[in-house]
Amino acid sequence: MSFDLTEEQESLRRTVEKFAEKELAPIAAEAEEKGEFHREIFEKLADIGLLGIPCPEQYGGAGLDYSTYILVIEEIAKQCLATAVGLAVQGLPQIMINLFGSEEQKKQYLAPLASGKKLGAFALTEAGAGSDAASLKTTATLDGDSYVLNGSKVFITHGGVADIYLVMAKTNPGEGARGISSFIVEDGTPGFSCGKTEKKMGMRASPTREIILEDCRIPRKNLVGKEGDGFKIAMIALDSGRITIGAAAVGVAQAAFDESVKYAKQREQFGQPIASFQAIQFMLADMGTAIRAARNMVREAAYLKDKGKPFSHVAAMAKLFATDTAMKVTTDAVQIFGGYGYMQDYPVERLMRAAKVTQIVEGTNQIQRMVIARHLLK
Amino acid sequence: MKIIVLMKQVPDTETKIQVKPGETAISTDGVTFVINPYDEFAIEEALRIKEAKGGDVTLITLGWDKAAEALRTGLAMGADKAVHLNDPAFLTNDAHSIALALSKTLKKLQYDLILCGKQAIDYDNHQIGVRVAEMLGIPHVAVVTKLVLEDGKAVAHREIEGGTEVVETPLPAIITCQKGLNEPRYASLKGIMQAKKKPLEAKKVADVDASPGEVGQAGAKTVVLTLTMPPDRAAGKVVEGEPEDAARQVVKLLREEAKVI
Ligand SMILES: Cc1cc2nc3c(=O)[nH]c(=O)nc-3n(C[C@H](O)[C@H](O)[C@H](O)COP(=O)(O)OP(=O)(O)OC[C@H]3O[C@@H](n4cnc5c(N)ncnc54)[C@H](O)[C@@H]3O)c2cc1C
Numbered sequence: 001m002s003f004d005l006t007e008e009q010e011s012l013r014r015t016v017e018k019f020a021e022k023e024l025a026p027i028a029a030e031a032e033e034k035g036e037f038h039r040e041i042f043e044k045l046a047d048i049g050l051l052g053i054p055c056p057e058q059y060g061g062a063g064l065d066y067s068t069y070i071l072v073i074e075e076i077a078k079q080c081l082a083t084a085v086g087l088a089v090q091g092l093p094q095i096m097i098n099l100f101g102s103e104e105q106k107k108q109y110l111a112p113l114a115s116g117k118k119l120g121a122f123a124l125t126e127a128g129a130g131s132d133a134a135s136l137k138t139t140a141t142l143d144g145d146s147y148v149l150n151g152s153k154v155f156i157t158h159g160g161v162a163d164i165y166l167v168m169a170k171t172n173p174g175e176g177a178r179g180i181s182s183f184i185v186e187d188g189t190p191g192f193s194c195g196k197t198e199k200k201m202g203m204r205a206s207p208t209r210e211i212i213l214e215d216c217r218i219p220r221k222n223l224v225g226k227e228g229d230g231f232k233i234a235m236i237a238l239d240s241g242r243i244t245i246g247a248a249a250v251g252v253a254q255a256a257f258d259e260s261v262k263y264a265k266q267r268e269q270f271g272q273p274i275a276s277f278q279a280i281q282f283m284l285a286d287m288g289t290a291i292r293a294a295r296n297m298v299r300e301a302a303y304l305k306d307k308g309k310p311f312s313h314v315a316a317m318a319k320l321f322a323t324d325t326a327m328k329v330t331t332d333a334v335q336i337f338g339g340y341g342y343m344q345d346y347p348v349e350r351l352m353r354a355a356k357v358t359q360i361v362e363g364t365n366q367i368q369r370m371v372i373a374r375h376l377l378k
Numbered sequence: 379m380k381i382i383v384l385m386k387q388v389p390d391t392e393t394k395i396q397v398k399p400g401e402t403a404i405s406t407d408g409v410t411f412v413i414n415p416y417d418e419f420a421i422e423e424a425l426r427i428k429e430a431k432g433g434d435v436t437l438i439t440l441g442w443d444k445a446a447e448a449l450r451t452g453l454a455m456g457a458d459k460a461v462h463l464n465d466p467a468f469l470t471n472d473a474h475s476i477a478l479a480l481s482k483t484l485k486k487l488q489y490d491l492i493l494c495g496k497q498a499i500d501y502d503n504h505q506i507g508v509r510v511a512e513m514l515g516i517p518h519v520a521v522v523t524k525l526v527l528e529d530g531k532a533v534a535h536r537e538i539e540g541g542t543e544v545v546e547t548p549l550p551a552i553i554t555c556q557k558g559l560n561e562p563r564y565a566s567l568k569g570i571m572q573a574k575k576k577p578l579e580a581k582k583v584a585d586v587d588a589s590p591g592e593v594g595q596a597g598a599k600t601v602v603l604t605l606t607m608p609p610d611r612a613a614g615k616v617v618e619g620e621p622e623d624a625a626r627q628v629v630k631l632l633r634e635e636a637k638v639i
Contacts, residue, residue: 007450007574008570008571008573008574011447011450011451011454011565011570011573012567012570014451015451015454015564015565015570018564019564047564047566048564048565048566048567049566049567049568050567053567062567062568062571064567
């Protein structure tokens with residue numbers, strides 16, 4: 001593993017940086033305030049081929065590795081976490097269908113997801129089953145050539161705007177994790193509907209919504225993998241998802257850091273720039289150091305995954321460290337801005353609210369610590 | 379249709395320009411480089427013409443080793459091949475020398491249309507497109523905001539003080555591009571991955587049939603004597619008090635001190 005990016009990676013990083021500065025930066029604050037989802041941004045991302053990064057070329061994607069994917073996510077997250085998380089969520093069903101789906105499923109679903117014609121979503125969490133995902137209650141009952149799904153999922157990113165949902169449901173309610181299977185459910189299927197759209201603290205340009213399944217009948221061939229594979233599939237998806245959330249958190253932290261350096265040089269108190277005070281300098285030094293460590297951890301996790309080596313504990317460490325770093329760095333950024341940091345006229349309060357959610361999604365940071373400790377003690 | 383785009387790598391528009399004392403070129407320390415924004419309009423226009431009418435797009439730049447990055451970016455946007463005049467003996471900021479090297483290169487190539495930016499945003503000479511057209515003995519239209527190609531000719535709309543001039547020219551011709559001509563695309567992921575496989579040819583002075591004395595610094599017709607930063611802007615003045623009094627005070631200052639009204 002080299003610390004240098006390849007020529008293509010650097011070129012891609014710069015392209016995405018420019019895209020994010022021109023297309024996302026001007027609308028991010030307003031979209032956040034109004035809680036507006038911008039579908040057209042995903043069309044623009046699709047135009048330059050960014051929605052199918054992890055999908056193999058033969059199915060219409062770019063077939064790129066995670067080491068490249070995380071560069072894109074970090075650059076997007078610097079301007080808009082909602083878009084970065086959307087990009088990561090779009091990747092999840094692609095990764096899972098590619099790994100476990102039938103040839104027919106790959107042909108039918110991968111190209112529209114990779115090209116952005118359809119948006120994807122990942123539906124695991126339920127009101128009663130968050131960290132303890134295996135206790136989910138949604139059922140899928142085989143009936144002739146169909147499965148009939150019943151239950152509801154909460155907090156689904158892109159719920160209501162997505163076209164293709166990967167839904168985890170129990171085919172064997174008597175069992176725990178091993179009773180769970182994974183299904184493709186298309187928007188518009190009778191019995192599929194959306195409930196409440198959540199009002200969130202941050203990342204408000206990304207819709208988070210309940211989805212409801214009432215006698216929702218889907219073709220039997222929409223089962224992904226075998227019956228009972230669902231939990232395994234979901235956990236593999238989360239392992240990969242953690243790397244992307246880590247990358248997004250690094251982007252949020254970097255953005256807050258860049259703003260802080262700029263502000264500290266320019267804000268004067270006691271007749272000098274606040275950057276000349278050691279208290280501020282040390283804060284910046286700690287912020288810069290933590291961001292660098294976090295980025296390198298995320299890169300290592302991506303590297304291990306790309307090489308086909310065991311990576312799940314490193315992904316958990318990277319997610320834990322990068323998102324805790326984002327929280328700490330954005331909080332300190334608000335501090336460096338003083339009262340102005342608390343105001344919506346400056347971007348750091350938005351970044352601080354954004355950072356919080358990264359500590360919760362794709363497994364809370366308490367769950368990451370459990371995953372890590374289990375690995376260390378085995 | 380064979381289209382050639384002349385392009386330059388320049389400091390990013392957000393660069394804080396610095397000049398070291400005694401130097402006659404801006405400092406490149408810590409500077410990120412991009413394609414000259416006006417040349418991006420030229421590349422975009424070339425790609426749109428190619429997409430509509432077929433043909434190919436060749437990029438040409440004169441510059442140091444690093445300028446190859448700008449060519450790769452242009453290839454990633456969709457151009458087909460690139461030529462890099464990469465020889466220390468080419469390097470100069472003199473418009474005549476650069477135009478001569480480019481025109482010598484162009485004489486050995488086939489083209490129906492040549493596009494370039496109206497100016498490069500680093501030294502702002504505004505001269506290359508026009509000079510190259512003269513040297514090649516072909517027409518040019520400068521500062522173009524709309525371009526329509528019909529067989530064998532081009533109709534170009536150009537910005538002039540207070541209006542638009544519509545000019546028709548036979549081809550081949552040189553068009554220098556202005557903001558408003560189009561909205562340049564982003565390089566696509568696929569384009570970036572393919573760019574490395576596209577031909578990028580480096581040329582030395584001898585390869586374009588130039589003699590070392592006529593191009594680069596040796597062939598320069600101008601000499602930069604000094605390069606200095608503009609003086610720091612003086613701090614603003616805040617006039618306090620009741621709006622009415624303050625306004626009166628501001629008018630007085632504008633008239634007596636600033637002498638602008
Ligand atoms: C904005 C947003 C978007 C989301 N998008 C999606 C999505 O697209 N798809 C999806 O399926 N889900 C999604 N989620 C759900 C998310 O994955 C869950 O919120 C998360 O897993 C936590 O579950 P919970 O909210 O039920 O919290 P709980 O599990 O109830 O946790 C509450 C607290 O208890 C702690 N805790 C729980 N168990 C333990 C334990 N064993 N040991 C120690 N501490 C423990 C937790 O760490 C937490 O601090 C999203 C959530 C948010 C906020």
